[in-house]
Amino acid sequence: MRRLKLLARQSGIYCFIIPALALYVVFIFYPMIHTLLLSFHEWNGATITKKYVGFANYVKLIYDDIFLISLMHNVIWLMLSLALPVSLGLLLALLLSEKTKGRELLTIIYYLPAMISLVAVGIIWSLIYHPQCGILNGVLRLIGLDFLTRPWLGQTPWVLLALIAAGAWTYFGFCTLLFLAGLQNIDPQLYDAAKVDGAGRLQQFLHITVPLLRNVTTLVVIWTTIGSFKVFDIVWAMTRGGPHHSTEVVTSWLYKQAFEASRVGYGAAISICLLAIILILTLAYLSYAERE
Amino acid sequence: MLHKSIGVQAIGIFIISLLICSSASAVKITVWDQYTAPDMSPAVDKLNALFEKANPDIQIERVAMSGEDMRKVLKTALLAGEKLDVVYTEVGPGHMGLLARAGLLIDLTEVYERYGWTERVYEFPRTIATFDGKIWGIGNELEYLTTYYNKDVFQELGLEIPNSYEELIWICEKLKSKGYIPFGFASKDYWTSVHPFAVFVNLLIPKDELDEILLEKDKWDHPGLARALEIWSIEFPQKGYFSKDFQALGYNDGNMLFYTEKAPMRLTGTWLLGDIMENVKTFEPSSFLFPQIKKDIPVRVPMVCGSGYCVPKATLYPEECFKYLDFLLSDEAGKIWIEEAKLVPPFPVSLEGLELAPLQKDVIRSLFEIDGGHFIDIYSTARWWNELCSLMQGIYAGKETVDGTINKLNRIWKEEREKGLLRSR
The missing domain is CATH 3.40.190.10 (Periplasmic binding protein-like II)
Structure with a gap:
């Protein structure tokens, strides 16, 4: 009787797990395995047969200058994303965590850009950066800083920075929200106790806020890492990786190879590499964060 | 009453059945x-x-x-x-x-x-x-590459349609001296550079030799290729024939330069015809074929479907x-x-x-009078073509040389030829 009850309970659990698991297997696990298999083939995406080439696609990757440049751009994207939107998000969260008037409204305003489709963001920022009628050059001219005006989306290194800034605009609100949630979970008594012990604001921040925000920080860093390596929409909408690969990122290069140049096997190898890089970085940071 | 209702229902069912059957x-x-x-x-x-x-x-x-x-x-x-x-x-x-x-x-x-x-x-x-x-x-x-021009500006400055490359350069200088940007060109949309390139290739490489390269050879070893890249990617921007921020402008921005009368010439395809007719209201637009560059090579215009x-x-x-x-x-x-x-x-x-x-009417008539040249897109693979577009952007930015570009293009052309991906005779 007891066994039967247990079985009935377990089957109930499986009823809830199986649909999600099935979706995961069909849409995530199977494509991943299929991509891995494709990466060992040369295939143009149209023929029924594929030519097995072993690790040749991976060897090609090592000698592919543009892949390496793309990877470097992703690393720059990650570094600047950690430096700008994440720091800004933390700063804003700290300001908002004080009993600021209109805190909820400000949080919504900061979060708004994150709700806009990235393609739309790309179009908006392309207009902002437009060399002739864009608001950025317009404002610079208006305040007498003409020497700073430039064709933002046509000149290296500005073009990559311009894209990262547009990306940061959509991301800082999300970071603010996460940090704010983290800050609200910190017991205010800890700050009171620190104040009694004579700790200043900086000391409170370093010794209470930072350690107690560790979980949120880990989440933000992992999220930023993944986001920085899989960034595509905004790049594609604004520059398509150009001019002359100066904003090429791994995903745009992958797309060009697999879907435009019909080198599906090579594109699959790039995506497996991307997966491996994200996994390694995430696991490395997780183990570091746990050790700390 | 009941009979009438049944009759109406029967007719309805009959009509619906007919519709379903048809x-x-x-x-x-x-x-x-x-x-x-x-x-x-x-x-x-x-x-x-x-x-x-x-x-x-x-x-x-x-x-x-x-x-x-x-x-x-x-x-x-x-x-x-x-x-x-x-x-x-x-x-x-x-x-x-x-x-x-x-x-x-x-x-x-x-x-x-x-x-x-x-x-x-x-x-x-x-x-x-x-x-x-x-x-x-x-x-x-059916489309071909042509040079649209602002007839009013040409008339106002006493300019005639150029019959030679030298005359075209003279027109560009004249337009520049009057404060115009000679060509409404924009290269941010990477594919836009390929069209002028195709025009120059057809004007600089004799037909039989270009046929041979596109359909047989695994190498672009003709000096006309380097010259084609030099003219559009180095000489024209350096001489100020394009807007100074052309690298940050998209294809539509290039069109706008023409529509707003800032640039009296626009080298592009006849696919823009409908757009020109809809947008140009303040001046009379017309078109001419890019003139002969070498005396021994007649004007051949890249055609495409x-x-x-x-x-x-x-x-x-x-x-x-x-x-x-x-x-x-x-x-x-x-x-x-x-x-x-x-x-x-x-x-x-x-x-x-x-x-x-x-x-x-002009465009359609010209289509049947011109000597059709090769539109490079339909002979190359997407991989080679994308690389050409990107390398031309590199030359504009001073990050690529013409020789380096040719070497890279030849390497991909050879690989694609070996794989049988290119057209052959």
Whole structure:
């Protein structure tokens, strides 16, 4: 009787797990395995047969200058994303965590850009950066800083920075929200106790806020890492990786190879590499964060 | 009363049954095309409606998508066994050629004979849809590269259409001295550079030698290639013939420079015709062919078909598809193609009685007078073409040299030739 009850309970659990698991297997696990298999083939995406080439696609990757440049751009994207939107998000969260008037409204305003489709963001920022009628050059001219005006989306290194800034605009609100949630979970008594012990604001921040925000920080860093390596929409909408690969990122290069140049096997190898890089970085940071 | 009601119900049921039977007996063919432009899409809808009226046993289910979307999904759809009946795809070896060589299309060689298309369709749209000696499609939207110009500005400055390269340079200098940007050119959209490149290649490399390179050789070893890159990518920007921020401007921005009279010349394709007619209201636009550069090489203008119709092997209704294509090649359709879709179909259509703007008439007449040159896109693979576009952007930015560009292009050309991905004689 007891066994039967247990079985009935377990089957109930499986009823809830199986649909999600099935979706995961069909849409995530199977494509991943299929991509891995494709990466060992040369295939143009149209023929029924594929030519097995072993690790040749991976060897090609090592000698592919543009892949390496793309990877470097992703690393720059990650570094600047950690430096700008994440720091800004933390700063804003700290300001908002004080009993600021209109805190909820400000949080919504900061979060708004994150709700806009990235393609739309790309179009908006392309207009902002437009060399002739864009608001950025317009404002610079208006305040007498003409020497700073430039064709933002046509000149290296500005073009990559311009894209990262547009990306940061959509991301800082999300970071603010996460940090704010983290800050609200910190017991205010800890700050009171620190104040009694004579700790200043900086000391409170370093010794209470930072350690107690560790979980949120880990989440933000992992999220930023993944986001920085899989960034595509905004790049594609604004520059398509150009001019002359100066904003090429791994995903745009992958797309060009697999879907435009019909080198599906090579594109699959790039995506497996991307997966491996994200996994390694995430696991490395997780183990570091746990050790700390 | 009751009898009356039963009678009405019976008639209703009878009509519904008739409707069901008629729609059930009609064959539905799915057509994927790329006519998404505001003037083209309604014209194609009209063509389809006319076809359905003339053939009540065939219904058309039309799916229109951009060329980019088509590139993304078509291969996968065909390979997955999607029951597509007619598709309108790009005609290059990396598109229609790829599908044909993968065995996903029906060989139309015999159909051309059966329906008399061999005589009806011009040679060019037939040739570019030919791979490995078989015809796989019908090229449509005949286009060529031309230089649109602002006739009013030319008249005001006493300028004539240039007959030589030297005269063109003189015009550019004159325009520059009057504060104009000679050419409305923009290179942010990476593909825009390929068109002027194609113009120069045809003006700098003799026909037989260019044929040899495009169809036989595994190397671009002609000095004309380097010169073609130098003129447009180095000399023109350095001389100030483009806007100073052209690298950050997109294709439409380049058009805007022309429409707003800042740039009196725009070198692009005749596909811009409809757009020019709609946007240019303040001056009279006209066009001329880019003039001769070398005395021993006559003017040859790169010609292309926007895309081409083909019939996937997976279709269950090949005969209905051929019937549809035959209708698209009819006189009735020809008038709609020209007058409403504002494009040139691949067969002769009398312009008499058609309401056409002067510029449109000029462009269509020129099309049949010019010596057609090679449009590089339809001879290269997407990989080579993308690299060319990107390398030209590199030259504009001073990050690539002409020699380095040629070496990189040759390496990819050789690889693609070895894999049999390029066209051959």
